[in-house]
Amino acid sequence: MTRYSRVAIILHWLMALMIIGNLAGGFLHDYVPREGGQRAFVMGLHVSFGLTIIALTLVRLGWRLANAPPPLPAYFTSGERLLAKAAHWAFYVAMLALPLSGWLMAERNERPLLYFFAVAVPKAGIGKPLAETFNEVHEILGWTMLALLAVHIIGIIKHLVMDRDNLLPRMGWGTPRA
Numbered sequence: 313m314t315r316y317s318r319v320a321i322i323l324h325w326l327m328a329l330m331i332i333g334n335l336a337g338g339f340l341h342d343y344v345p346r347e348g349g350q351r352a353f354v355m356g357l358h359v360s361f362g363l364t365i366i367a368l369t370l371v372r373l374g375w376r377l378a379n380a381p382p383p384l385p386a387y388f389t390s391g392e393r394l395l396a397k398a399a400h401w402a403f404y405v406a407m408l409a410l411p412l413s414g415w416l417m418a419e420r421n422e423r424p425l426l427y428f429f430a431v432a433v434p435k436a437g438i439g440k441p442l443a444e445t446f447n448e449v450h451e452i453l454g455w456t457m458l459a460l461l462a463v464h465i466i467g468i469i470k471h472l473v474m475d476r477d478n479l480l481p482r483m484g485w486g487t488p489r490a
Contacts, residue, residue, distance in 0.1 A: 314382035314383065314482065315382060315481065315482050315483075315484070316381060316382060316482055316483055316484070317375075317379055319375055319379075320372075320375060320376070320379070320381070321483055321484040323368060323371065323372045323375065324372075324483055324484075325483075325484070326368070327365060327368055327369070327372065327407070330361045330364065330365055330368075331365065331407070331457065331461070332461070333361060334358055334361050334362055334365065334411075335454060335457060335458055335461070337354050337355070337357060337358040337361075338358055338454050339454065339458075341354055341355055341358065356426060356428075356429050357428075358414075359414065359418070359425065359426070359427075360426075360427050360428045360429075362410070362411035362414045362415070363411065363415065363427055363433065365407055365410075365411045366407075366408060366411045366412060366415075369404065369407040369408050370408075372404075372407075373404060382482055384396060385477065385478075385479065387477075396467075399460065399463060399464065399467070402460055403460055403464070406453060406456055406457045406460055407457075409453055410450065410453040410454060410456075410457050413446045413449045413450040413453055414446075414450050415433075415435075415436065416436050416438060416442075416443060416446040417443050417444070417446040417447040417449075417450050418435050418436075418443070419435045419436060419437070419438055419439065419440060419442075419443035420440055420443045420444060420447060468480065
């Protein structure tokens with residue numbers, strides 16, 4: 313069994329945590345009280361992790377292009393191979409498009425865009441009407457990312473429960489079966 317590189321595994325799990333956290337923060341922020349700055353704190357983290365996801369996605373893409381992933385198992389059908397590749401590239405597109413749309417929608421308000429409450433990030437300068445459009449795009453992409461994540465988890469369950477194959481240890485989860 314071949315595994316992904318240690319760098320690829322670390323980037324995968326680190327980004328998975330950030331993406332899940334940011335999806336939760338984005339979908340649930342309306343339930344966080346405004347008083348006491350709680351919602352501003354949650355959204356400040358949401359923005360900061362979104363910007364971090366852009367940077368890490370670029371690192372991850374560079375790593376993937378320079379370091380080929382392990383080959384898919386020989387028993388995969390052509391349909392499974394196509395689905396696996398399409399899902400991975402759809403994730404890369406979503407990992408860039410979702411936070412970029414969030415950055416573009418930041419122009420909707422006058423508040424500064426701060427990275428972890430300290431470093432000012434320039435806004436895109438696209439104007440409020442276009443920023444409002446990117447607000448809608450951001451929401452659609454959030455739901456798209458959630459759907460991709462659900463499909464990914466269904467695939468994990470399939471390999472773990474139905475196939476009982478050695479696919480999961482490739483990404484550092486569990487030990488390979490003999």
